[in-house]
Amino acid sequence: MNSSFQIERFCHIRNHRISVNGEMLFETPETDFAAFIKASYKSLGLSYSKFFKMDNLSKLAFIAADILLKNETEKKIALVFSNRGSSLDTDRKHQESIENTADFYPSPAVFVYTLPNICLGEISIKHELHSENAFFIFDSFNPSELQAYCSSLLRTSNSEKVLCGWVDYDKGKYDAFLYVVAKNGIFAHTSEELTRLYQTI
Amino acid sequence: MMSNSYLSHNTIVSAYGFDSANAIHQISNEVSGLQLTEDPTILPQPFFSSRVSGEALEEKYDLLNPQERHTRLEKMLLVSLSKTISASNMELTDRVGLLISTTKGNIDVLEQKSPFPEERAYLSALGATIQRHFGFQNQAIVLSNACVSGVLAIAVAKRYISEGRFDHVFVVGGDLVTQFILSGFNAFQALSDTPCRPYCKTRSGINIGEVAASVLVTNDTSNLVAESVKVLGEASCNDANHISGPSRTGEGLFRSATNALHQAHLQADEIDYISAHGTATLFNDEMEAIAFNRAGLQETPLNSLKGYFGHTLGASGLLETIIGMHSLHQNTLFASKGFQELGVSRPLNIIERTTKKPIKTFLKTASGFGGCNTAAIFQKVGD
Structure with missing residues (x-):
């Protein structure tokens, strides 16, 4: 089915850089994720103490979403995210805490993530x-399945917009590409265009 | 013109056996699948759980003529889905989708003693394994959205069909009883040391169980079964309140139920039965009572099936929807196992005894970590 929806704006977080619509927003020489995401948080002027309790995946998704939603007034925005590693980064931490009976320390604060x-x-x-x-899991960014699902949400649910995309954190590597789908926007909401935008920068 | 979606052929692999009929038969007799389990590799103390028999699973699995080695979860999913696909007699063309609902997938391969490589913990690897076994032309779509995954998967299948992406979607859901899960819920002090008692004054937490459930979601009215239902409406809403605690106002569940009713063009009093989430934790059940009262559903007969299976995580919503289909077909309201005396602050019409009653339409709900809630409404196709 041809889509009548469009992409309003998009955000990338990868290679210790943040960009919006392909334009650089923030860059730091920090290559380590923890240092990079903390520097990002500061540069965005955020003051949200819960951020520091989040796991790596949530921090990555939170920053990317915040950039795209900070001036958004529409509240009927569906969230449709996807990745490859699911929550495995935190899963490994929880597993480590229960692996040995002599050193058994599972934590609710880790398990919830x-x-x-x-x-x-x-x-x-x-x-x-x-x-x-x-939240969907794919082997790699899957624009066609996401496109069909978002279009269906905008057609049949009470969502006015969808914040959609890819947020992956695994073994120290991270990659976020989020975009806002709406009735009107700048870019075509097609699989081809999504592939192109994903690969920008 | 958007296609309608129907639920058709279905298979429940559970402690009760290897098809839906086994489970329905035992539930009709109010027999719980929960048993005291002693397995220190999972939890130091004994716990109540319902698990699929390993020996019987191997027998069923061997009949599938597997071409590679599979994990326990994969075996359960394959056995369930194989039966559903065969029953549907459907050719797996490019119009047929595969949707997998799971929270943790093959999480047990992270254990040091696992004979499988860590790569099998990736949910896309699980998806590819299931896809490859049956020869689906489309890549598996894996949905992992906490405890609403199973019922959300049905909503997702319906949306893909309405969008014209697929004509038919096989949905399969499953999660295992593992040390990973039990140690986590135990750390939350959420586990009950007795069979769980949803909505009951004496409830003391959840039991974790395991099943693999599968169903065909289709737009083709010529491939339906006696217990088939039409998906009338569905909605999901986040509580926007807390990542691990249910909302005190039941906000997300209330909104999900009312939005699903709106999409189904139904009023609250037109729902004959609610298959609720009812995990038997203090806060979850209280939250549901508040939400159902706000939605005007407090007089509708309601049960939780957790007293039969325990909480089966990513499969639960799918499992409980399938039971709901059979409940409508048999015009039977199944007792909410474990319930004795109302222990929530608002009235609810808990089904205390399994009773015959003409029923046509039911609401399935689920809520989970991350503040997620899903509601879906189904109506009997037969008659």
């Missing part, structure tokens, strides 16, 4: 979004 959709909850809390959530 062993689900990829927790980052959707974090974003919903910050932006007060009582909206549709879905």
